[in-house]
Amino acid sequence: MNASVINRFAKIVTAGSAKGRSRRLALTLPLAAVIAAGAVGCTPDSSPQAAPTTAPTLSTPAGTPTPTSTAPTTTATPAPTTTPTATETATTAPAPAPATAAPVPAAAGTPSATRTPTSVVKPGGGIEIRFDGLKAGQRIEAGGGTVSFSVTWTNTGTKRYDTVVPVVSSQQYEGAPCTRVLAMAHGTVERKDGNVWHEFPLSQGGGMDYATTGTAAAFPLASGASRTIQYRIHLAADNGPGTLSVEAASYGNTTTFNQIGNKKVVDTEVVDSHLPKVTVTGGPGAVVVGGQGTRYTVKVTNPTGSAFRSAAPALKVQTLTDPDSGDFTQHVVSPGDLFVMVQDHGQWRALKADYDCDGYLAVDTTSLQRTLGAGTTAEYTFRIGVDKGWAGGTKLPVQIGATADGHTAPTVKVTPSVSG
Structure with a gap:
């Protein structure tokens, strides 16, 4: 099970226990049941598309010097400088490189969330996520208008993903109007598919059902490619002030819920200028x-x-x-x-x-x-x-x-x- 999911369930059980001192009834969630409910979908991506551990003997990674004893310089063909395609990766991926042959990092001083695809391609696989229009500390009014933003998923690896399920939701929120078992922010998140906005509950809730909200928007992603999706959030008036963490993630499917790459979280601030x-x-x-x-x-x-x-x-x-x-x-x-x-x-x-x-x-x-x-x-x-x-x-x-x-x-x- 993915550690972040286990931790989130552990927080829920702990929160319920802590609050039992001051509440008439505290709902107890058996940890075994929690683990059973989410165990099928918490392993990291283990797709068979990953590069083989042993490279074919006749292939040479781009940029690796050819020994003069086996490849005369008068007949050698220069190695390509462009990013290999998904097919090329499957047949020419090198064995794990020594420390001196690590992938070339992004240019110095360039934040990882804003690097161009050509500067972040890495052996193996991974998805990098970037928010645009929603930043840390941004104020969101409870009961106010919608907040629009976009999320971009970029394939920073050398393998192609046939299915990327994009998901945006809020993590547990202590300013929620009801926190007895799950501190769920009241509100909605909308995703624009073509010219149509589709609405979903904002909060993740207590299981993995929230991940299925991205199924209809799933897309393939080749090495170095990106996909940007428009979103907007509306918070209900009964949310109290506090820090609302908005999370974007990507999954390989919604059957085993294998997560691709790391999640991206932006901590926003909920405010309310209409309080009596x-x-x-x-x-x-x-x-x-x-x-x-x-x-x-x-x-x-x-x-x-x-x-x-x-x-x-x-x-x-x-x-x-x-x-x-x-x-x-x-x-x-x-x-x-x-x-x-x-x-x-x-x-x-x-x-x-x-x-x-x-x-x-x-x-x-x-x-x-x-x-x-x-x-x-x-x-x-x-x-x-x-x-x-x-x-x-x-x-x-x-x-x-x-x-x-x-x-x-x-x-x-x-x-x-x-x-x-």
């Missing part, structure tokens, strides 16, 4: 079991220059009552334990809560959505507590935030103590 702002007053105080709860006033402000069509506060409760203690035998907060009430037109109204994708108890605030003009603020008053059926623990970790047109504000954390 949240301030919280009141509390934290002490929550008395079966009492009226701790009172909080939440203000949601629109600091942008345009109106929010739909804005609302957001509340969720961490399910382990005291995650810092390391004692996972404690009582786990359930929907029946928690009560949240909001003041609505002078009356207290109960709100329901249920588990979200991260294992928190999320309060349903759909009924509180409203438009919010540029520079304006909406105020809400809540009471948060635990019912008499709750069986202990000393803290109630609460996160209070807001959403606006899909954008999610950073949360304010409050931790009232629990007594009674």
Whole structure:
């Protein structure tokens, strides 16, 4: 199995375990099952097209001096200076050369990603990948417009590839809106085939299915040849800020997923200029079991220059009552334990809560959505507590935030103590 794939699955399993301390439920992925799912496609390219290990006795590599004792200089034919074709490589490839006969490197000072095919051709095989229009540190707006770029695959070896499957996707992203098991960025990547754009999920997910997205765009690639494909990315509004790694790779097929050459990764920065702002007053105080709860006033402000069509506060409760203690035998907060009430037109109204994708108890605030003009603020008053059926623990970790047109504000954390 390719080491990068194993490492990525290991990260997923580790991330799930680490987060189990602060979540109600952590999904465990058996490592054996993970390896079985991806084992068929993780070996490096071992195509029989590779140059033979022993060169025919009658062939001479280009540029190698001919011994005067066997090839008189008056009759020798000069060796060609051009790159050999795929057929020529199969019949005249030399045995592994000693250190003094290493392939000629690219010109000094020329980055490997921008070398011309004639300066990077190497014995054997390999694919070099280059991004154009997408660079390290480039800012991508969550919920903004599409970002267009191109990717070029160049055959830097001496053998021909009959099939190169091009793939572009994002690696795991910690700014994703749901990170309980897999931190998958929400968004799409589009590939232009001819005059038609085809859309695919942006994130790699948990297996190798993402590699099949390039099957319809597969192409042959002769020695020294290149192929450029146009792409564009769109990020959903609910992605939080962070570093998004965009990866381009190439595979020999999508049955065994043999990778050709090295992957190319560009680390971009996700930003969001449409976030609502949240301030919280009141509390934290002490929550008395079966009492009226701790009172909080939440203000949601629109600091942008345009109106929010739909804005609302957001509340969720961490399910382990005291995650810092390391004692996972404690009582786990359930929907029946928690009560949240909001003041609505002078009356207290109960709100329901249920588990979200991260294992928190999320309060349903759909009924509180409203438009919010540029520079304006909406105020809400809540009471948060635990019912008499709750069986202990000393803290109630609460996160209070807001959403606006899909954008999610950073949360304010409050931790009232629990007594009674």
